[in-house]
Amino acid sequence: xxxxxxxxxxxxxxxxxxxxxxxxxxxxxxxxxxxxxxxxxxxxxxxxxxxxxxxxxxxxxxxxxxxxxxxxxxxxxxxxxxxxxxxxxxxxxxxxxxxxxxxxxxxxxxxxxxxxxxxxxxxxxxxxxxxxxxxxxxxxxxxxxxx
Numbered sequence: 643x644x645x646x647x648x649x650x651x652x653x654x655x656x657x658x659x660x661x662x663x664x665x666x667x668x669x670x671x672x673x674x675x676x677x678x679x680x681x682x683x684x685x686x687x688x689x690x691x692x693x694x695x696x697x698x699x700x701x702x703x704x705x706x707x708x709x710x711x712x713x714x715x716x717x718x719x720x721x722x723x724x725x726x727x728x729x730x731x732x733x734x735x736x737x738x739x740x741x742x743x744x745x746x747x748x749x750x751x752x753x754x755x756x757x758x759x760x761x762x763x764x765x766x767x768x769x770x771x772x773x774x775x776x777x778x779x780x781x782x783x784x785x786x787x788x789x
Contacts, residue, residue: 668761672754676747677721683751685714689724690748694739696729723747 650656666680673683688703689695695703701711715738718724723744729735764772 665758668758669754672757676750681710681714682718683754685711685718686723686744686747686751689738689740689744690751693745694737697726697736697738700738718744 646652669680669683673680676683678686684704685700688700697708697711697715700715701708704711715724715726719726721743722741725739725741727737727739729737759769762769
């Protein structure tokens with residue numbers, strides 16, 4: 643067949659798109675139990691890993707801009723999961739800290755990765771291999787942006 647490169651079945655981006663939709667569909671009910679959306683969950687993951695970060699540090703970790711992160715943090719603050727506070731050292735910098743409720747939510751979130759993993763049915767080796775491939779692709783794409 644002519645134009646093999648244009649067949650939908652040959653498009654990596656379509657597979658990634660489908661996978662994203664499938665994963666998000668499986669996350670949605672799990673995160674609904676926590677009262678979080680997927681983007682809010684990502685912010686919470688960052689803060690559970692390292693609390694009291696500047697908004698710019700959260701942005702860097704998630705590879706998103708402040709225009710995307712700030713509304714998420716504001717919403718999390720409305721849910722009483724985080725608090726924003728201006729840095730004493732630099733008034734321009736705003737730090738984000740988990741509240742007691744936000745810290746306690748971490749325990750409720752613990753089963754989520756395993757529940758999602760059971761939907762995927764990959765062996766640990768396949769999971770690690772796939773994760774490494776994705777990380778390598780993202781690293782190469784980041785390097786191309788910087789060049």
